[in-house]
Amino acid sequence: xxxxxxxxxxxxxxxxxxxxxxxxxxxxxxxxxxxxxxxxxxxxxxxxxxxxxxxxxxxxxxxxxxxxxxxxxxxxxxxxxxxxxxxxxxxxxxxxxxxxxxxxxxxxxxxxxxxxxxxxxxxxxxxxxxxxxxxxxxxxxxxxxxxxxxxxxxxxxxxxxxxxxxxxxxxxxxxxxxxxxxxxxxxxxxxxxxxxxxxxxxxxxxxxxxxxxxxxxxxxxxxxxxxxxxxxxxxxxxxxxxxxxxxxxxxxxxxxxxxxxxxxxxxxxxxxxxxxxxxxxxxxxxxxxxxxxxxxxxxxxxxxxxxxxxxxxxxxxxxxxxxxxxxxxxxxxxxxxxxxxxxxxxxxxxxxxxxxxxxxxxxxxxxxxxxxxxxxxxxxxxxxxxxxxxxxxxxxxxxxxxxxxxxxxxxxxxxxxxxxxxxxxxxxxxxxxxxxxxxxxxxxxxxxxxxxxxxxxxxxxxxxxxxxxxxxxxxxxxxxxxxxxxxxxxxxxxxxxxxxxxxxxxxxxxxxxxxxxxxxxxxxxxxxxxxxxxxxxxxxxxxxxxxxxxxxxxxxxxxxxxxxxxxxxxxxxxxx
Numbered sequence: 001x002x003x004x005x006x007x008x009x010x011x012x013x014x015x016x017x018x019x020x021x022x023x024x025x026x027x028x029x030x031x032x033x034x035x036x037x038x039x040x041x042x043x044x045x046x047x048x049x050x051x052x053x054x055x056x057x058x059x060x061x062x063x064x065x066x067x068x069x070x071x072x073x074x075x076x077x078x079x080x081x082x083x084x085x086x087x088x089x090x091x092x093x094x095x096x097x098x099x100x101x102x103x104x105x106x107x108x109x110x111x112x113x114x115x116x117x118x119x120x121x122x123x124x125x126x127x128x129x130x131x132x133x134x135x136x137x138x139x140x141x142x143x144x145x146x147x148x149x150x151x152x153x154x155x156x157x158x159x160x161x162x163x164x165x166x167x168x169x170x171x172x173x174x175x176x177x178x179x180x181x182x183x184x185x186x187x188x189x190x191x192x193x194x195x196x197x198x199x200x201x202x203x204x205x206x207x208x209x210x211x212x213x214x215x216x217x218x219x220x221x222x223x224x225x226x227x228x229x230x231x232x233x234x235x236x237x238x239x240x241x242x243x244x245x246x247x248x249x250x251x252x253x254x255x256x257x258x259x260x261x262x263x264x265x266x267x268x269x270x271x272x273x274x275x276x277x278x279x280x281x282x283x284x285x286x287x288x289x290x291x292x293x294x295x296x297x298x299x300x301x302x303x304x305x306x307x308x309x310x311x312x313x314x315x316x317x318x319x320x321x322x323x324x325x326x327x328x329x330x331x332x333x334x335x336x337x338x339x340x341x342x343x344x345x346x347x348x349x350x351x352x353x354x355x356x357x358x359x360x361x362x363x364x365x366x367x368x369x370x371x372x373x374x375x376x377x378x379x380x381x382x383x384x385x386x387x388x389x390x391x392x393x394x395x396x397x398x399x400x401x402x403x404x405x406x407x408x409x410x411x412x413x414x415x416x417x418x419x420x421x422x423x424x425x426x427x428x429x430x431x432x433x434x435x436x437x438x439x440x441x442x443x444x445x446x447x448x449x450x451x452x453x454x455x456x457x458x459x460x461x462x463x464x465x466x467x468x469x470x471x472x473x474x475x476x477x478x479x480x481x482x483x484x485x486x487x488x489x490x491x492x493x494x495x496x497x498x499x500x501x502x503x504x505x506x507x508x509x510x511x512x513x514x515x516x517x518x519x520x521x522x523x524x525x526x527x528x529x530x531x532x533x534x535x536x537x538x539x540x541x542x543x544x545x546x547x548x549x550x551x552x553x554x555x556x557x558x559x560x561x562x563x564x565x566x567x568x569x570x571x572x573x574x575x576x
Contacts, residue, residue: 001498002127002468003092004067007041009059012520013529023513024494027502027531028542034529035502035518039129039472042066042500045095046127047120052103061100068093068126068467075465076125083122085112095119129470130453141439145425147456148397150463152373159369163362163421170355170417171406177348180341187338194335197317201328204313206321211310214303221300224293231290239283247276356408360415363422370399370423377459384455388489389482390448394430396437399423450478454489461496469493471501479505487511491571506546510563511571515539540564 007016012034027035044050045066055062070076072089080087087093087110097119098106107119114122149156180187220227237243251272258265310321317324337344374397381395405418415422428437431448440452457469471490478486487508493499494513503509515534520527534542543560544552 001069002042002066003069004065005038005041005045006063006065007037008063009056010041010044010062010064011037011054011056011529012527013037013041014056016529016531018516018531020498021514022494022498024491024511025498025500025514025516026509026512027500027516027518028504028509028546029518030520031504033518033520036472037529038516038518038531039470039500039502042127042468042470043129044097044099046123046129047107047116048123048129050097050099050103050105052099052101054099055101059101061098063096063098065094065096068095070467074125074467076122079122079125080109083109083114083118085109085114095122125466127468127470128457128464128466129472130457141424141426144397144427145420145423147427147460148370148373148377148399148425149420150460151377152369153463156366156369156373159362159366160421163359163366164419166355166359166362167417167419170352170359173348173352173355174406177345177352180345180348187341191335191338194331194338197331198328198335201313201317201324204309204324206313206325208322208325211307211321214307214310218300218303218307221294221296221303224295228290228293228295231286231293235283235286235290238279238286244276244279244283247272247279251276359417360408360422363415363417366421367399367423370421370425374399374425380459381452381455384458384489385451388451388455388485390431390451392431392433394437395452396428398426398428451482451486454486454493458489458493461493466497468498468500471499473502473504483507487567488570488574492574495575504546506543506560506563509543509546510560510567513571515542517542 001022002020005016005018005020007013007018009015016038018038027038029035040048040054041064044054045064050062069092070090074089076093077087077089080093094108094110096108100106105116107114107116109119109122149160251269254265254269254272258269313324314320317327378395378397382393385391385393385395400423402416402418402422402424405416407414407416418424427440429440429448429452430437440449454471461469483505484507487505488511490499490501490508491511491513501508501512509515517532517534517538518529519532520529522528532538540557540560541552543563544556547559548556
């Protein structure tokens with residue numbers, strides 16, 4: 001559940017901190033008081049679109065922070081783990097979002113910076129907001145298939161996932177087949193180019209590491225004269241010069257006196273002898289190295305030509321010899337595909353036909369599950385609508401062949417494939433006896449759409465596990481008994497999750513478990529919005545205002561008290 005909301009410098013709200021409990025919450029107040037700002041704040045915390053205009057005038061940024069207490073098995077924990085966010089299931093989850101005057105957002109989940117898409121992904125699992133315009137989604141037939149699939153996700157979900165995987169593979173094979181068929185003259189040109197490139201790469205006789213070894217050999221040949229001169233001089237200085245002979249004389253002198261002070265001189269004698277032998281060995285190695293130095297201008301020229309050739313190949317085929325070899329292997333495979341185009345086309349035709357058969361079989365299994373789910377969903381919605389004063393309404397979920405998509409021949413009639421299956425789904429309704437079922441968008445009024453949306457959310461609240469449902473004036477366009485029915489239904493839904501509703505109807509407000517008054521004031525030419533929890537007589541007076549307008553009389557006060565008492569009785573009865 002949502003436990004805390006903190007708002008700073010958002011629109012006309014300078015500062016507000018609100019605590020929430022389980023159950024049904026309503027927000028009431030005069031028009032323009034700022035009720036929707038609370039909903040906007042929750043929407044922003046769930047990843048909704050923000051802008052610089054939301055920042056309170058004269059402030060640098062708006063700040064929204066929310067805290068949730070969720071069970072350890074809630075799906076949001078897995079989502080956060082996949083994002084790499086440290087969160088301990090069962091402990092408080094804190095989301096913070098700042099919006100600057102430049103319109104930039106900074107989002108954090110449990111103190112960890114995240115981007116807006118990650119915040120939105122987590123927010124969709126935590127908060128659902130349904131406003132007056134949200135009802136329009138019911139009139140969009142392309143969304144109806146998602147509602148139906150969610151309704152029976154346990155059975156439909158795995159089959160749909162299998163279908164979508166088969167669909168992706170089929171579309172990929174179909175694309176490859178189409179490209180091969182359409183390649184034509186271009187394929188011939190590409191084949192000629194690939195043959196030339198393969199011949200050039202093969203003739204180069206490339207070996208991994210060849211360029212490095214050639215560069216090393218080039219460096220040695222380019223510096224042969226310098227190497228020879230310096231090594232020869234070093235050898236002469238050690239062997240033919242005074243180096244070794246000087247050390248030999250030192251050995252002879254120490255040998256003559258070693259017995260006089262053996263403890264001190266004999267270790268020194270061994271050191272000098274060791275140095276003599278090392279110098280002698282180094283001199284022989286220098287001599288051998290000098291004799292191996294090669295003066296070969298023709299070999300140097302040959303190496304330079306080879307390196308220039310390799311550089312020209314790198315410009316065409318890759319940044320290294322390994323990449324050039326890999327490129328050659330790649331175009332060899334592509335050439336084989338082009339040279340065996342007809343055979344490849346036949347193979348791909350067989351493959352796509354096989355995939356099509358498997359895809360259609362899974363699609364028909366999916367369609368069967370959808371038709372069964374459609375019947376159950378329609379019955380449940382009709383039952384919910386009866387409780388919302390739409391007793392004569394008939395509701396149906398049409399599941400029929402898709403009309404737009406990939407048309408494929410299968411059997412005698414053929415099928416149309418979409419990413420979601422072989423079906424199109426549409427909600428149909430008849431609000432009056434004797435009228436035929438028609439598309440929802442064509443005959444439902446605003447008030448009817450509100451109740452249909454509420455009926456559906458009553459059903460889906462038990463399925464999608466979103467802990468917070470927010471209805472922004474869902475009761476618009478209804479009154480009387482219908483308004484009372486909506487209030488009772490909102491209270492019923494709140495047994496499965498937290499429900500928040502902005503309302504102007506006392507019938508809805510009286511059913512709330514927690515009642516908030518949103519009011520505004522002007523001080524020193526600045527507008528301030530406050531959110532206050534109403535209890536006792538304060539709540540009675542607010543209901544009386546909603547009943548009677550500006551003038552609050554003893555009659556409206558008594559009526560408000562009676563409504564609260566009746567609402568309490570109904571809630572107790574529904575829980576029993």
